[in-house]
Amino acid sequence: MKKSEFSFIGDIAKMFATLPHNGFEPIGDDCTVLDMGDDALVISTDMLIEDVHFLRSASSAEEIGHKSLMVNISDVAAMGATPIATLLSLSLPETAQGEWMEGFMRGYHEASSKHGMALVGGDTTASRDKIAINVVAIGRAPKQNIKRRSAAQVGDVVCVTGKLGTSSKGLVDIMFGDLNTTAAKAHRIAQARIREGAWLGGREEVHAMMDISDGIASDIRHIMESSGVGAEIDIRLIPTDYDIRFATTGGEDYELLLSIAKEHFETIAEAFTTATGTPLTAIGRITEGSDLVWLEDGTPSDIELRGFSHF
Amino acid sequence: MKKSEFSFIGDIAKMFATLPHNGFEPIGDDCTVLDMGDDALVISTDMLIEDVHFLRSASSAEEIGHKSLMVNISDVAAMGATPIATLLSLSLPETAQGEWMEGFMRGYHEASSKHGMALVGGDTTASRDKIAINVVAIGRAPKQNIKRRSAAQVGDVVCVTGKLGTSSKGLVDIMFGDLNTTAAKAHRIAQARIREGAWLGGREEVHAMMDISDGIASDIRHIMESSGVGAEIDIRLIPTDYDIRFATTGGEDYELLLSIAKEHFETIAEAFTTATGTPLTAIGRITEGSDLVWLEDGTPSDIELRGFSHF
Numbered sequence: 001m002k003k004s005e006f007s008f009i010g011d012i013a014k015m016f017a018t019l020p021h022n023g024f025e026p027i028g029d030d031c032t033v034l035d036m037g038d039d040a041l042v043i044s045t046d047m048l049i050e051d052v053h054f055l056r057s058a059s060s061a062e063e064i065g066h067k068s069l070m071v072n073i074s075d076v077a078a079m080g081a082t083p084i085a086t087l088l089s090l091s092l093p094e095t096a097q098g099e100w101m102e103g104f105m106r107g108y109h110e111a112s113s114k115h116g117m118a119l120v121g122g123d124t125t126a127s128r129d130k131i132a133i134n135v136v137a138i139g140r141a142p143k144q145n146i147k148r149r150s151a152a153q154v155g156d157v158v159c160v161t162g163k164l165g166t167s168s169k170g171l172v173d174i175m176f177g178d179l180n181t182t183a184a185k186a187h188r189i190a191q192a193r194i195r196e197g198a199w200l201g202g203r204e205e206v207h208a209m210m211d212i213s214d215g216i217a218s219d220i221r222h223i224m225e226s227s228g229v230g231a232e233i234d235i236r237l238i239p240t241d242y243d244i245r246f247a248t249t250g251g252e253d254y255e256l257l258l259s260i261a262k263e264h265f266e267t268i269a270e271a272f273t274t275a276t277g278t279p280l281t282a283i284g285r286i287t288e289g290s291d292l293v294w295l296e297d298g299t300p301s302d303i304e305l306r307g308f309s310h311f
Numbered sequence: 312m313k314k315s316e317f318s319f320i321g322d323i324a325k326m327f328a329t330l331p332h333n334g335f336e337p338i339g340d341d342c343t344v345l346d347m348g349d350d351a352l353v354i355s356t357d358m359l360i361e362d363v364h365f366l367r368s369a370s371s372a373e374e375i376g377h378k379s380l381m382v383n384i385s386d387v388a389a390m391g392a393t394p395i396a397t398l399l400s401l402s403l404p405e406t407a408q409g410e411w412m413e414g415f416m417r418g419y420h421e422a423s424s425k426h427g428m429a430l431v432g433g434d435t436t437a438s439r440d441k442i443a444i445n446v447v448a449i450g451r452a453p454k455q456n457i458k459r460r461s462a463a464q465v466g467d468v469v470c471v472t473g474k475l476g477t478s479s480k481g482l483v484d485i486m487f488g489d490l491n492t493t494a495a496k497a498h499r500i501a502q503a504r505i506r507e508g509a510w511l512g513g514r515e516e517v518h519a520m521m522d523i524s525d526g527i528a529s530d531i532r533h534i535m536e537s538s539g540v541g542a543e544i545d546i547r548l549i550p551t552d553y554d555i556r557f558a559t560t561g562g563e564d565y566e567l568l569l570s571i572a573k574e575h576f577e578t579i580a581e582a583f584t585t586a587t588g589t590p591l592t593a594i595g596r597i598t599e600g601s602d603l604v605w606l607e608d609g610t611p612s613d614i615e616l617r618g619f620s621h622f
Contacts, residue, residue: 043447122323
């Protein structure tokens with residue numbers, strides 16, 4: 001489905017390209033962008049389906065509520081904006097209409113409260129069978145702060161916030177029944193890089209940015225294709241506590257992947273960590289052309305890596 | 312589920328009331344409203360679930376695509392705004408991923424094109440079983456045009472656009488296997504009152520407004536509760552081609568229900584019909600207190616009416 005999702009997005013974008021844009025930027029980034037004058041508004045939407053994106057047996061209702069918000073506002077952070085509000089649609093079978101729903105809302109409220117966000121609308125409806133959740137995340141930023149996938153420049157340093165692979169390692173732990181390892185907890189209680197995204201949005205030396213939801217092996221290609229560039233990534237530089245496959249092709253880390261003008265990388269990284277407490281690690285560089293080259297300690301690697309798939 | 316939906320909305324609104332509003336109006340209208348300076352942005356979200364809101368056996372994929380957009384932009388029209396863009400989330404089982412999806416997108420595109428709207432984002436994902444559709448509708452209007460449920464004033468004329476009851480009569484026709492009656496077609500191919508909503512938004516004599524999705528017997532109560540008023544409605548005045556139960560408690564007409572300053576009603580109604588070709592019919596008035604009184608030719612009626620329920 002991941003593959004068909006991407007071609008579907010491509011086909012849809014083409015199909016709607018001739019309609020008026022009404023002030024919005026075309027499809028193709030983590031969020032759509034609407035010019036509001038001095039500020040821009042960014043908006044994204046994501047759907048989570050029971051037994052596709054989560055299992056009721058593996059996560060509590062609170063955790064799913066928390067995660068539903070976090071994965072969506074991660075898209076706002078990835079644009080360099082601050083999330084201000086969400087809209088929530090819930091389709092619930094009878095078995096989820098009482099206690100489960102209350103737990104879900106507690107988790108959703110806790111995550112909203114943590115980031116000072118409003119809940120400004122929604123819809124609830126019955127479902128015959130599975131839970132469906134749709135979250136719309138709205139963010140705001142000074143117009144010049146908005147970061148796009150298409151802004152990477154040849155020579156930029158490619159870097160990531162935090163550590164990668166924890167969430168997918170946690171998913172494997174959960175599949176083996178180990179629900180309480182550090183990684184399993186990180187998978188169940190996702191954290192979006194909200195302060196980090198807004199901080200990076202404020203720095204013009206930051207060029208392209210997106211969040212890592214499918215693993216960098218897959219996600220870096222979005223920056224490459226949007227920017228018309230290639231990239232080299234050294235797998236020895238990727239910050240992780242786990243196997244490199246988790247760190248490159250594992251999904252749902254919700255760290256930020258960005259490119260920074262080479263001459264400013266050291267200064268930005270130091271100021272960033274001082275301001276947010278989060279590490280920013282250089283893992284490669286933007287190149288001419290359109291190829292993704294994996295290195296190991298600077299030497300071309302023959303490692304084969306693909307993006308994470310839910311299916 | 313309708314009952315629990317409303318109490319859920321009430322509980323949620325209370326739960327989130329203490330969080331920052333970040334420029335948005337609190338929950339409680341057809342759309343949330345964000346102040347953008349001279350203009351306001353309105354946003355709503357709605358979820359449609361297979362076998363709850365539609366049957367694949369009774370509607371074509373094109374019709375469901377068309378309807379998914381129309382029922383959502385109806386909320387924008389109800390605020391007095393013009394719809395400018397949507398975001399679309401689709402969760403599709405394997406049986407709907409090829410031809411059905413293409414048909415759906417053709418219907419969605421046709422409706423978007425008709426009203427000059429952009430598609431600015433979305434999400435597609437697999438589903439184990441049923442189709443789930445979520446549409447976010449975004450509208451824009453000069454700030455002073457925005458109409459709210461809470462603005463009805465004692466003495467206002469209560470009126471409706473078009474005719475009521477057609478869609479629910481059509482649903483019954485479809486249940487009996489008559490898919491091609493005039494009413495059945497109206498049910499399958501919903502039309503939102505887009506030009507009408509924007510026109511009425513431009514008139515300050517129009518006070519409260521909302522769209523009729525559950526039948527006026529249920530929907531008028533939202534205006535009454537939000538405005539702190541009562542209402543009298545004369546069932547003999549309700550414009551319909553069908554049984555009065557369809558016209559009062561039948562859902563999914565997507566006509567507009569509004570209140571207009573009494574002394575201006577005639578002028579507005581005439582200008583409205585000249586501009587849009589759509590009739591505007593007085594059906595009652597806003598009263599003091601909090602009661603809804605049904606009349607028949609001016610005399611209190613003992614008719615018992617309830618809103619339409621999907622369940």
